[in-house]
Amino acid sequence: MKNHLPLPILSTLLLTLLFNNHLNAQCNSQPCQIPTPSADAQEACILPSPSALDCYYGATTPSIPVSFPPTWCTSIENNHFFAFTADAPTASFEICTFDCTQGNAVQAAILETSDCINFQFVSPCLGNIQSGSCQALMASGLNPGQVYYLMIDGSAGALCDYAINGAIPTIYNHTGTACIPSLSSSTYSTSTVSMWTILPPTAGSIQGNPISASVNIVWAEAGPAQVCAKSLSCLNAPTECIDIIVYEHVESTETVELCQNYTVDCAGQTFSSPGNYTVTLGSYLGCDSVVNCIVTVIPTVHTNESVHMCQGESVMCAGEEFFAPGNFPVTLPAYQGCDSVVHCIVSVVPTILMNLGIKYICEGTCFQVGDSLYCNAGSYVQILNSASGCDSIVSFELVVLTTNNAADFQAPQGQTLTCANPSLSLHGINQPNLAHFWKNTQGDTLSTASSFTVNTSGNYIHQVVLSQGGTTCEASKKILIKLNNTPPPVTAMGGTLDATHPTVQLMGHSIISGVTYSWTGPNGFTSSQKKTDRIGTRILHTHSYLPPNWL
Secondary structure, eight states: OOOOOOOOHHHHHHHHHHHHHHOOOOOOOOOSSOOOOOOSGGGGEESSSSGGTTTTEOOOOOOOOOOOSSSSSSOOSSEEEEEEEEEESSSEEEEEEEEEEEEEEEEEEEEEOOSSSSEEEOOOOEEEEEEEEEEEEEEEEEOOOEEEEEEEEEEOOEEEEEEESSSSSSOSOOOOOEEEEEEOOOOEEEEEEEEEEEEEEGGGGEOOOOOEEEEEEEEOOOOOEEEEEEEEEEETTTEEEEEEEEEEEEEEEEEEEETTSEEEEEEEESSSSOEEEEEEEGGGGGOOEEEEEEEEEEEEEEEEEEEEEEEESSSSEETTSSSSSSEEEEEEEEEEGOOEEEEEEEEEEOOEEEEEEEEEEEOOOEEEEETEEEEEEEEEEEEOOTSSSSEEEEEEEEEEEOHHHHHHHEEEEEEEESSSSOOEEEOOOOOOTTTEEEEEEEEOEEEEEEEEEEOOOOOEEEEEEEHHHHHHHHHHHHHHEEOOOOOOEEEEEOOOOOOOSSEEEEEEESSSSOOOOOOEEEEGGGOSSSSSEEEEOOOOOBBBBBOOOOO
């Protein structure tokens, strides 16, 4: 876009004041040879003829309007004026718009005035000259030698570059694409004679004279390129270039997979069987292409899945639910989007009934079934999940084996050995399936009978083992056998032998009943009587008093 400096705000205010001060002033009569736009019609210098605007290249700027026609195409936002002297009854201008940075169009008209304040139209008002387009503006009924005004305004304040009378050649008749190899050339045209070039030069060749209003180009290589035209009538105008993408006529191979019993698309055609197919079609942006379609078949996949269903329930297989046994085919989308058939083989798992019979446990222990513990005697029924996930019903009777009381025993005589009772019998409880073990503290088994006789003091252990139904329970109790060997208290009485008493009676006594007596004396005297007589000249005393079976 051509750069134009906007008028400062202060200048704008001054122009507004000047405008208000010379509403009735005469228009500017200053002649000029170079077109100079002005926001105030009274300050527009006068060009000698309409042709002085040929090849003009300018732009709308964000200026504040000063001169206002009574009516306009739309609204006036940033207008400016060119003054020219008519040299014929008609005057025409071609207005082209391009490179807008704000908005997308300009508007233009030709006006006449005697005071640069009151205007009249001598041409139509072109209200929407779009960017990239051109429109012809013609005024008629002009008086040669009279000054007229060309006004240009940005539509809705648009900021756009514009050209007057061929400043930039517009290139017509192109699609922006081309194909190689091609049997025909591509044609490009402008509204004025131009110098044509190709960028890069290797991309193609211009057929015939490169200086003309229209050229034919034969493209040589694929890729991006440009076609450019330079106006010969407006040498100071910029070169106009358009972008071209050159494509090739191509041949390609496309491999597609066909699901069994279905169809598949390749290069826009539908195939239902395998094979190699050639398809010729217009490729992207009009270049021909040949596609070799290789169609292969993916067979339907068949699999078997066995599932078990609990009696009275249902089961899932291949995403479907079944309520009865059997063989059910289920079609699913499988590998690469093709169908697969799953054959669901459904079987029923009956409820398991299990009677465990009688189970024995020792007192103080429990019997476990699943996650449940049973510790008391009785009959039970437990529902469990089997290995297949279905219910199983377990029944059993629980018997508790008691061994703590079975280890009790009887120990007479106060559990004590005495002179009178040098041995004693220990009696255990006699019951079926009960084994007795009488042991010393070293763990030696002394007897396995239900009763055991001891004659030595010390600690003894009574161990019982109760076995029933494959269960063995044990219990034991300890006993201390004591010893009492204190001698029994005895006394003896006698007398004196003399002439008057030729004999003496000997008498023994003990506070313990059941003792025996033994007397000894001189000359071989013995007696086992509690009382006895002795004749002689010497006094005899008791020798000893012993209880029977003294230890």
